[in-house]
Amino acid sequence: MSHHLEKSRNSCALHGALQLFEAIDAVVPVIHSTSGCGVQHYLGVTRLSGGNDTFGSPPVSSSNITQKHVVFGGGSRLREQLKNTVKVVQGDLYAIVTGCSTEMVGDDIPAMAREGRDQDWPVIFANTPGFSGDVHQGYHLAVKALIEQLPDIVKTQEVIPAGLVNIWGIIPNQDPFWRGNLQELGRLLEGVGLIPNLLLGRDQSIASWKQVPGAVLNLVISPWGKLPAQLLEERYTIPSITLDGLPVGTSASILLRRLTEQLELDPIRTEKFITREESLLNYQLARLADTYYRAGFQREFALVGESAQVIGIGEFLVKSFGMLPGTLVITDNPPESIREEVAGRLATILPGYDTVVIFSEDQSEITDVVRAGDPGLILGSSLEQEVAVELGVPFLALSFPLFDRIVLERAYAGYRGAATLLEDMGSAILSCSNYINEAS
Amino acid sequence: MSIKQGKHIAIYGKGGIGKSTTTSNISAALADAGYRVIQIGCDPKSDSTTILRGGNDLPTVLDTLREQSKVRLEDISAVGFGGVLCIEAGGPVPGVGCAGRGINAAVELLQELHVFDEFKPDFVLYDVLGDVVCGGFAVPIRDGLADRAFVVSSSDFMSIFAANNLFKAVNKYAPSGGARLGGIIANSILAAYAPALIDDFAGKTGTHVIGYVPRSLVVAQSELYGKTVIEAAPQSEQAQVYRNLAKYIDENDDSVIPKPLNSPELKKWAREWGDRIFEVETGVVHEMASI
Numbered sequence: 001m002s003h004h005l006e007k008s009r010n011s012c013a014l015h016g017a018l019q020l021f022e023a024i025d026a027v028v029p030v031i032h033s034t035s036g037c038g039v040q041h042y043l044g045v046t047r048l049s050g051g052n053d054t055f056g057s058p059p060v061s062s063s064n065i066t067q068k069h070v071v072f073g074g075g076s077r078l079r080e081q082l083k084n085t086v087k088v089v090q091g092d093l094y095a096i097v098t099g100c101s102t103e104m105v106g107d108d109i110p111a112m113a114r115e116g117r118d119q120d121w122p123v124i125f126a127n128t129p130g131f132s133g134d135v136h137q138g139y140h141l142a143v144k145a146l147i148e149q150l151p152d153i154v155k156t157q158e159v160i161p162a163g164l165v166n167i168w169g170i171i172p173n174q175d176p177f178w179r180g181n182l183q184e185l186g187r188l189l190e191g192v193g194l195i196p197n198l199l200l201g202r203d204q205s206i207a208s209w210k211q212v213p214g215a216v217l218n219l220v221i222s223p224w225g226k227l228p229a230q231l232l233e234e235r236y237t238i239p240s241i242t243l244d245g246l247p248v249g250t251s252a253s254i255l256l257r258r259l260t261e262q263l264e265l266d267p268i269r270t271e272k273f274i275t276r277e278e279s280l281l282n283y284q285l286a287r288l289a290d291t292y293y294r295a296g297f298q299r300e301f302a303l304v305g306e307s308a309q310v311i312g313i314g315e316f317l318v319k320s321f322g323m324l325p326g327t328l329v330i331t332d333n334p335p336e337s338i339r340e341e342v343a344g345r346l347a348t349i350l351p352g353y354d355t356v357v358i359f360s361e362d363q364s365e366i367t368d369v370v371r372a373g374d375p376g377l378i379l380g381s382s383l384e385q386e387v388a389v390e391l392g393v394p395f396l397a398l399s400f401p402l403f404d405r406i407v408l409e410r411a412y413a414g415y416r417g418a419a420t421l422l423e424d425m426g427s428a429i430l431s432c433s434n435y436i437n438e439a440s
Numbered sequence: 441m442s443i444k445q446g447k448h449i450a451i452y453g454k455g456g457i458g459k460s461t462t463t464s465n466i467s468a469a470l471a472d473a474g475y476r477v478i479q480i481g482c483d484p485k486s487d488s489t490t491i492l493r494g495g496n497d498l499p500t501v502l503d504t505l506r507e508q509s510k511v512r513l514e515d516i517s518a519v520g521f522g523g524v525l526c527i528e529a530g531g532p533v534p535g536v537g538c539a540g541r542g543i544n545a546a547v548e549l550l551q552e553l554h555v556f557d558e559f560k561p562d563f564v565l566y567d568v569l570g571d572v573v574c575g576g577f578a579v580p581i582r583d584g585l586a587d588r589a590f591v592v593s594s595s596d597f598m599s600i601f602a603a604n605n606l607f608k609a610v611n612k613y614a615p616s617g618g619a620r621l622g623g624i625i626a627n628s629i630l631a632a633y634a635p636a637l638i639d640d641f642a643g644k645t646g647t648h649v650i651g652y653v654p655r656s657l658v659v660a661q662s663e664l665y666g667k668t669v670i671e672a673a674p675q676s677e678q679a680q681v682y683r684n685l686a687k688y689i690d691e692n693d694d695s696v697i698p699k700p701l702n703s704p705e706l707k708k709w710a711r712e713w714g715d716r717i718f719e720v721e722t723g724v725v726h727e728m729a730s731i
């Protein structure tokens with residue numbers, strides 16, 4: 001089943017793990033691999049996600065192995081690198097991640113981590129060679145490492161606030177809006193009296209991860225959050241609520257009601273919060289109505305992104321905004337077991353409408369499918385701009401890789417995210433049609 | 441790469457089957473006949489050339505490479521019996537690192553050092569570790585490094601199995617410029633049926649046996665003296681056997697692309713031989729009992 005893959009937007013497992021660790025304050029990743037692995041992570045991932053990477057590349061440590069370490073084993077190089085890293089970079093946690101070459105050779109990484117721990121250094125490890133899977137698998141492996149190994153390192157008993165909810169399935173940078181989306185999800189949870197455990201982003205540190213076992217619930221936002229939730233259910237019997245996609249607009253209300261029922265929260269408070277949020281969103285929609293009809297917003301769109309985005313954003317645009325789902329492309333290779341369900345759900349997103357749903361990470365296939373659908377609007381990664389220009393239709397970049405927009409705190413999740421999405425998408429439509437009017 | 445100096449020959453075979461003994465004796469016989477010979481042990485155990493060097497110490501290429509950045513030919517070679525230049529590729533500590541990549545690194549270094557241009561060998565013999573376990577151990581038969589590969593095999597099934605694996609590797613690489621198969625060297629021949637069994641396997645796979653080396657005490661004795669049979673017992677019958685092998689390799693450039701058996705075929709073939717050997721041992725007389 002091998003075929004040529006053009007411009008894949010899914011980097012390797014090592015990079016997925018790095019993205020997770022880099023998103024936690026004072027966690028220092030130590031790459032045990034060839035030097036290119038870390039560079040490639042910067043060039044191929046962090047730099048391509050909304051322009052908010054660390055100045056001059058992220059501060060990661062790398063053992064930069066050479067042929068000598070492949071032949072004789074790289075264990076001692078890693079030992080040395082770990083020692084030096086602990087000396088010069090202060091961190092709450094050092095996370096060893098491995099690349100293809102060192103895993104081929106079979107360096108004994110657990111032993112190296114154990115040696116570090118014997119010296120009282122807080123060290124965990126994740127075996128993350130690129131050949132073990134893509135960026136999503138890397139997220140899995142890193143989260144698993146934290147869940148399984150952190151309890152051995154931090155023995156202190158944490159005071160855990162009541163109503164703590166862990167959020168899983170948002171992969172930093174792979175979702176360019178991860179910061180904003182997490183913030184908005186946090187705001188929703190707070191709105192109904194819960195305490196969000198965002199785990200990633202600003203001010204999220206090992207302290208947040210130490211609280212994971214004490215949460216009352218795992219909130220799963222994408223297929224990639226299922227594994228952590230499952231691990232936590234097995235270990236600590238924490239139940240979960242699983243969504244396949246981002247809650248955008250009124251799907252947030254559905255989520256909040258589910259939370260309220262499952263966790264027996266105060267329904268009056270929840271309804272009050274929902275009413276306030278929905279009425280604001282409706283007010284905003286009403287103000288948009290004139291432009292909506294004048295500029296012909298209602299049109300067929302193509303949407304290319306990870307499953308959580310395509311489901312969340314797609315459903316909102318169709319159900320709350322009357323857009324027509326022409327082509328939906330899911331790029332994150334979700335597990336076979338859920339594909340049928342996801343495809344079924346999306347194919348009937350607008351009952352009776354002929355929606356094309358495909359799973360692909362191959363640029364040329366994606367372009368062909370989008371082009372064949374002849375959409376009136378394209379929402380996708382920066383890679384889809386080319387076909388949008390070719391078709392002369394408005395375009396909004398919202399999925400990875402995102403290299404022609406700056407995303408600092410922007411979100412497309414929740415109620416606020418829905419409004420932001422409409423602003424961005426509407427602006428894209430208007431600027432494109434003005435351009436066309438003037439040109440003609 | 442410059443024009444290849446001399447004939448390059450790789451010797452493969454199951455672990456412990458007698459590769460190093462046979463290769464060293466062939467090297468010794470070739471040297472005795474006046475040729476310039478290099479023997480390169482491509483095995484982490486680095487004991488390929490021991491009996492050519494009277495058991496003296498020889499730092500391996502990889503150990504030297506690990507310790508010093510600049511390596512000279514003198515550091516990694518020793519002159520053994522008859523002027524044979526002995527080199528051991530060496531390898532990592534067992535259980536650590538990648539020995540396959542090590543073979544690669546060692547061979548690269550030898551090329552960088554222009555060993556072949558400078559020594560101008562008539563023969564280069566590569567004594568390669570048992571099974572072709574991974575790509576690294578196929579290096580000598582890939583990329584046109586060796587022209588011909590020979591496999592040492594006894595009549596034991598596991599040894600035939602290893603030979604068949606080598607045939608698979610040769611079959612894979614030969615069409616793109618890798619080594620072709622020179623033939624089988626039957627070693628440790630003791631049982632009466634052994635030559636027939638090996639001949640039959642050779643026939644089935646489209647190759648032939650270039651010599652039958654009997655199991656002999658002289659070999660063990662010479663080894664205890666740290667010597668080849670050629671050096672320790674030049675007048676013995678066993679020495680003549682090795683000389684004949686050397687002569688064959690010298691005078692014959694025949695090579696084939698073997699046709700390895702697939703697993704069911706190999707199993708079936710082995711079972712049939714099992715039955716025949718059992719019948720011979722238990723005295724059942726058959727029409728074709730010429731074995």
Ligand SMILES: Nc1ncnc2c1ncn2[C@@H]1O[C@H](COP(=O)(O)OP(=O)(O)OP(=O)(O)O)[C@@H](O)[C@H]1O
Pocket residue numbers: 453454455456457458459460461462483485569570627628629653654655656657659660663
């Ligand atoms: N024809 C023979 N008669 C008697 N003994 C032999 C004969 N051939 C090999 N041996 C003995 O068998 C043992 C193994 O031989 P040798 O080291 O050459 O095998 P090898 O294939 O190189 O093994 P390895 O795979 O471990 O490198 C040695 O002790 C050697 O003396």
Ligand code: SF4
Pocket residue numbers: 012013014015033036037038040098099100101128129130131
């Ligand atoms: S695929 Fe392997 S070699 Fe490439 S960057 Fe990832 S870990 Fe490194």
Ligand SMILES: [Mg+2]
Pocket residue numbers: 459460461483487488567
């Ligand atoms: Mg040997």
